[in-house]
Amino acid sequence: MAEKKTEKAEAKTEAKEVRVENPLALVEKVKKTGKLKIGINEVTKAVERGVAKAVVVAEDVNPKEIVMHLPALCKEKNIPLLNAPSKKELGEKAGIVVGTAAIAVLEEGDAKKEIDALHKK
Numbered sequence: 683m684a685e686k687k688t689e690k691a692e693a694k695t696e697a698k699e700v701r702v703e704n705p706l707a708l709v710e711k712v713k714k715t716g717k718l719k720i721g722i723n724e725v726t727k728a729v730e731r732g733v734a735k736a737v738v739v740a741e742d743v744n745p746k747e748i749v750m751h752l753p754a755l756c757k758e759k760n761i762p763l764l765n766a767p768s769k770k771e772l773g774e775k776a777g778i779v780v781g782t783a784a785i786a787v788l789e790e791g792d793a794k795k796e797i798d799a800l801h802k803k
């Protein structure tokens with residue numbers, strides 16, 4: 683008797699991580715014409731509610747454990763996950779004076795084409 687494979691058993695735990703040439707430029711464009719949520723707690727809530735269009739996480743977060751749940755959540759909700767080089771740069775592009783570990787895009791604004799392209803990858 684052969685066992686049936688289920689989709690759930692075959693599902694990978696990795697998020698749909700997408701490489702974008704410049705995720706910081708995307709964040710800056712959304713900041714000007716769209717809507718962002720800034721900070722790990724706000725991003726987590728936006729992803730859990732399914733309102734985030736994309737998530738950007740800084741690579742230099744320390745300790746890594748504070749953002750380790752985001753890839754799994756993004757995978758579950760089918761939300762693209764992008765990586766930014768640093769918290770400081772991510773915060774600057776989001777319009778705040780301090781660094782931030784994560785940002786969620788709620789409304790794309792003028793970056794709609796770029797965000798839609800991320801969903802297709």
